[in-house]
Amino acid sequence: MNYFSSNFKLGILGGGQLGKMLLYETRKWDIHTKVMDASPEAPCKIGCNEFVQGDLMDFDAVYQLGKQVDLLTIEIENVNLDALEKLEEEGLKVYPPTKALRIIQNKAKQKLFYVDQGIPTAKFQRFAYKSEIEDSVSNGGLSLPFVWKAAQFGYDGQGVKIVRKLQDLEGLPPGECIAEEMVYFKNELAVVVARSASGEIKTYPVVEMEFHPEANQVEYVICPARIDTKVAQKAREIALKVSEKIQQVGLLAVEMFQTQEDGILVNEVAPRPHNSGHYSIEASYTNQFEQHLRAILGFPLGKTDSKLPGIMVNLVGAEGHTGDVIYENMETILGKQGVTPHIYGKKQTRPFRKMGHVTIVNENVERAREIAQQVKEKIRVVSK
Amino acid sequence: MNYFSSNFKLGILGGGQLGKMLLYETRKWDIHTKVMDASPEAPCKIGCNEFVQGDLMDFDAVYQLGKQVDLLTIEIENVNLDALEKLEEEGLKVYPPTKALRIIQNKAKQKLFYVDQGIPTAKFQRFAYKSEIEDSVSNGGLSLPFVWKAAQFGYDGQGVKIVRKLQDLEGLPPGECIAEEMVYFKNELAVVVARSASGEIKTYPVVEMEFHPEANQVEYVICPARIDTKVAQKAREIALKVSEKIQQVGLLAVEMFQTQEDGILVNEVAPRPHNSGHYSIEASYTNQFEQHLRAILGFPLGKTDSKLPGIMVNLVGAEGHTGDVIYENMETILGKQGVTPHIYGKKQTRPFRKMGHVTIVNENVERAREIAQQVKEKIRVVSK
Numbered sequence: 001m002n003y004f005s006s007n008f009k010l011g012i013l014g015g016g017q018l019g020k021m022l023l024y025e026t027r028k029w030d031i032h033t034k035v036m037d038a039s040p041e042a043p044c045k046i047g048c049n050e051f052v053q054g055d056l057m058d059f060d061a062v063y064q065l066g067k068q069v070d071l072l073t074i075e076i077e078n079v080n081l082d083a084l085e086k087l088e089e090e091g092l093k094v095y096p097p098t099k100a101l102r103i104i105q106n107k108a109k110q111k112l113f114y115v116d117q118g119i120p121t122a123k124f125q126r127f128a129y130k131s132e133i134e135d136s137v138s139n140g141g142l143s144l145p146f147v148w149k150a151a152q153f154g155y156d157g158q159g160v161k162i163v164r165k166l167q168d169l170e171g172l173p174p175g176e177c178i179a180e181e182m183v184y185f186k187n188e189l190a191v192v193v194a195r196s197a198s199g200e201i202k203t204y205p206v207v208e209m210e211f212h213p214e215a216n217q218v219e220y221v222i223c224p225a226r227i228d229t230k231v232a233q234k235a236r237e238i239a240l241k242v243s244e245k246i247q248q249v250g251l252l253a254v255e256m257f258q259t260q261e262d263g264i265l266v267n268e269v270a271p272r273p274h275n276s277g278h279y280s281i282e283a284s285y286t287n288q289f290e291q292h293l294r295a296i297l298g299f300p301l302g303k304t305d306s307k308l309p310g311i312m313v314n315l316v317g318a319e320g321h322t323g324d325v326i327y328e329n330m331e332t333i334l335g336k337q338g339v340t341p342h343i344y345g346k347k348q349t350r351p352f353r354k355m356g357h358v359t360i361v362n363e364n365v366e367r368a369r370e371i372a373q374q375v376k377e378k379i380r381v382v383s384k
Numbered sequence: 385m386n387y388f389s390s391n392f393k394l395g396i397l398g399g400g401q402l403g404k405m406l407l408y409e410t411r412k413w414d415i416h417t418k419v420m421d422a423s424p425e426a427p428c429k430i431g432c433n434e435f436v437q438g439d440l441m442d443f444d445a446v447y448q449l450g451k452q453v454d455l456l457t458i459e460i461e462n463v464n465l466d467a468l469e470k471l472e473e474e475g476l477k478v479y480p481p482t483k484a485l486r487i488i489q490n491k492a493k494q495k496l497f498y499v500d501q502g503i504p505t506a507k508f509q510r511f512a513y514k515s516e517i518e519d520s521v522s523n524g525g526l527s528l529p530f531v532w533k534a535a536q537f538g539y540d541g542q543g544v545k546i547v548r549k550l551q552d553l554e555g556l557p558p559g560e561c562i563a564e565e566m567v568y569f570k571n572e573l574a575v576v577v578a579r580s581a582s583g584e585i586k587t588y589p590v591v592e593m594e595f596h597p598e599a600n601q602v603e604y605v606i607c608p609a610r611i612d613t614k615v616a617q618k619a620r621e622i623a624l625k626v627s628e629k630i631q632q633v634g635l636l637a638v639e640m641f642q643t644q645e646d647g648i649l650v651n652e653v654a655p656r657p658h659n660s661g662h663y664s665i666e667a668s669y670t671n672q673f674e675q676h677l678r679a680i681l682g683f684p685l686g687k688t689d690s691k692l693p694g695i696m697v698n699l700v701g702a703e704g705h706t707g708d709v710i711y712e713n714m715e716t717i718l719g720k721q722g723v724t725p726h727i728y729g730k731k732q733t734r735p736f737r738k739m740g741h742v743t744i745v746n747e748n749v750e751r752a753r754e755i756a757q758q759v760k761e762k763i764r765v766v767s768k
Contacts, residue, residue, distance in 0.1 A: 002710055002711065002714075004710075004711045004714055004727050006710070020411065023411075024408050024411065024412075027404070027407075027408065027430065027431055027729075028408075028724075028725075028726050028727070029725065029726075029727050030727040030728070030729040046411065046431060046432070046433060047411055047430065047431050048430070049430060285721075285722050285745065286724075290724070294718065299714075299715055299718045300715065300718050300719035302718070302723075302724075303721050303722055307691040307692050307745070308691050326386055326388075326390070327386065327388045330386075330388055330683075331683055331684065334678065334683045334684050334686070335684035337669075337687050338669050338687055339686075340412075340670075340674070340686075341412075341413065342412050342413075343388050343412070343413050343414040344414070345411075345414040361669065361691070
């Protein structure tokens with residue numbers, strides 16, 4: 001198939017910032033795109049060839065989109081999987097494959113998959129209802145503290161809570177969930193793996209994630225991670241194994257814990273371009289969005305090495321600000337060396353909403369980290 | 385002015401491949417754009433916020449666009465300057481300024497400007513009509529061979545011809561032109577200069593251009609140029625002087641000859657992102673399109689150094705092929721290290737038409753040059 005400047009149509013489910021950045025690459029290769037998103041104001045509305053408003057969880061909407069394209073991919077994993085399955089049965093290429101999405105969409109299934117495949121992960125228990133947790137704590141089957149996670153539809157720190165006492169469970173949604181052992185980790189790491197339709201597979205370097213203590217959101221992503229090369233090698237091998245075992249086609253971002261004993265535990269995965277790979281736009285030979293395209297179109301994968309060390313700073317809405325967004329001190333950060341802001345184009349800010357990110361590249365990773373901190377301290381995403 | 389996610393509107397005259405690549409950057413910063421181009425199929429139609437079909441040489445069309453935006457820039461210099469001048473008088477920011485465009489749009493004026501400003505350039509004579517050239521040769525005022533150049537509206541090697549005998553003048557357009565002394569150069573070089581609305585100025589490294597012997601089009605652009613550092617320094621200084629003297633705001637690409645004696649002669653300039661700067665997307669800390677935005681918006685200029693050596697190969701239509709385009713062997717070149725193709729999205733190919741380009745980055749410039757040659761030899765832009 002000759003994808004370039006041809007009649008080929010790529011369908012994309014979801015029109016947020018990940019889709020927006022993917023569209024830079026489809027434009028670069030002149031690949032015709034048709035995007036569906038629930039919001040008529042989605043960032044992807046500009047930059048795609050065709051935009052259709054539709055509910056990603058609705059069978060008919062997803063099925064109809066699938067019938068109008070030659071290949072279907074996603075930029076968010078919360079989509080109607082029955083529709084994808086039917087499309088696959090009818091011969092459409094759906095990447096990531098529905099089977100992989102079924103495992104990933106439900107965190108309980110995802111954890112069971114790790115256990116089945118011998119992939120190291122933190123101990124956990126699975127509950128059909130939140131109410132079962134209290135019983136389990138009472139009868140000694142589950143010890144405090146633990147990490148509560150909703151089985152489905154978590155995003156941006158939603159759907160995860162550290163439970164130190166039973167009262168912490170109040171206000172959480174009632175449905176299927178897991179209780180995971182607390183991991184007192186040394187570092188949080190991530191590896192983006194690309195696996196192509198033809199089975200070729202490559203990992204990006206290990207990145208190190210520094211989290212905001214309250215919002216459970218990544219503040220800095222540092223590439224390369226400042227860790228021992230043996231630990232990095234182990235992390236890449238485990239990430240590779242997850243991608244292979246799950247039979248992914250496209251990108252898979254594997255988030256991991258480095259334990260105090262330098263063990264690696266898989267935390268969770270995302271079957272798409274990911275926040276932990278944004279640094280690649282400026283720092284890598286092949287950015288993650290181009291790599292995702294290469295993978296799903298069955299092209300040879302690009303080089304995953306870095307040109308330079310890179311650090312990403314998330315731009316999230318400041319606390320106490322909700323409404324029409326403005327970005328303060330952009331000019332100041334543009335005056336620093338090797339700094340590239342990305343603004344996602346969401347018109348409304350709210351506390352901790354992901355509104356953009358900034359990449360810092362520098363020959364020296366420690367110097368990059370200093371500049372990243374200056375950027376973080378200076379820039380403010382506020383309402384008018 | 386807070387440009388990001390605001391009501392600010394940037395007008396862009398021209399909707400070709402340069403505009404298309406500029407739009408990746410306006411999307412990255414969520415800057416609202418309104419593009420005008422004569423073609424309803426212009427590559428910029430996707431990726432801008434608003435598109436209007438209009439003749440760039442038409443006073444009313446350009447004036448009307450200007451009244452609907454807060455700042456006006458160009459991606460091609462052949463636009464109606466009277467309209468721009470009136471808009472400027474009425475208070476609109478027009479970058480590049482009309483004065484600079486008046487000098488650049490007419491090659492005879494451009495040459496006179498170099499002479500007035502003490503900028504080295506090849507000797508030339510100016511003619512109001514082509515017929516005057518024959519008289520001048522007959523009476524010994526002009527010696528063969530020389531380079532004939534139309535004063536206006538040359539593009540992609542059009543409007544330039546080497547005249548070795550008088551018959552070579554046959555078929556050339558009759559209007560204003562110059563006859564320039566042949567320069568037997570050692571190298572053709574270019575320097576992209578960024579000058580911001582606030583007067584800040586920076587040069588990119590010197591690039592070396594290898595031309596196709598027949599089509600008078602660049603085949604390879606190599607950054608950094610493989611020349612003596614003193615010559616490179618001289619080229620950067622001269623380019624800087626041109627940008628300052630012409631009072632440019634935005635980018636200025638300065639094309640130069642390196643003579644056999646290592647002198648530098650300015651050949652011509654383009655007041656916008658330029659083919660000789662495309663390598664910067666993958667190779668530079670700040671790509672030329674982002675830099676153009678920084679300059680016209682009055683932001684601090686970004687670092688112009690390279691992350692790695694980079695080489696650009698132009699993808700032009702193969703001889704003997706006119707019609708619906710296909711790109712042969714894209715998959716093969718994607719299998720090589722550090723190779724990024726850009727497809728402009730023109731649906732029709734014709735011999736030597738610029739259809740795209742490919743960037744090769746590598747730590748070693750000689751190795752990059754080898755891969756570039758493989759890319760050039762392998763890829764073919766043909767009709768179906």
